[in-house]
Amino acid sequence: MSKKEEKPGESARQAPLQQLLLTVPEVARALRLSPAKIYTMLEDRCPGGIPIKRFGKSVRVSPSDLRRWLDQQ
Numbered sequence: 001m002s003k004k005e006e007k008p009g010e011s012a013r014q015a016p017l018q019q020l021l022l023t024v025p026e027v028a029r030a031l032r033l034s035p036a037k038i039y040t041m042l043e044d045r046c047p048g049g050i051p052i053k054r055f056g057k058s059v060r061v062s063p064s065d066l067r068r069w070l071d072q073q
Contacts, residue, residue, distance in 0.1 A: 021053060
């Protein structure tokens with residue numbers, strides 16, 4: 001099937017999704033810190049800490065929030 005003959009939305013399925021949220025280990029790797037250190041820096045444990053999103057017990061960090069937080073440090 002050529003580009004002109006693609007079904008609607010087909011190219012979107014083939015393109016990798018931009019990562020919307022990061023896990024604590026991913027944040028730790030990005031900042032070159034241990035996951036334990038990141039957990040102590042999270043917003044709910046440290047005022048002014050890394051902003052988080054909670055989904056039940058799961059903790060995620062938005063890449064844009066992380067960049068904004070880093071710029072403020």
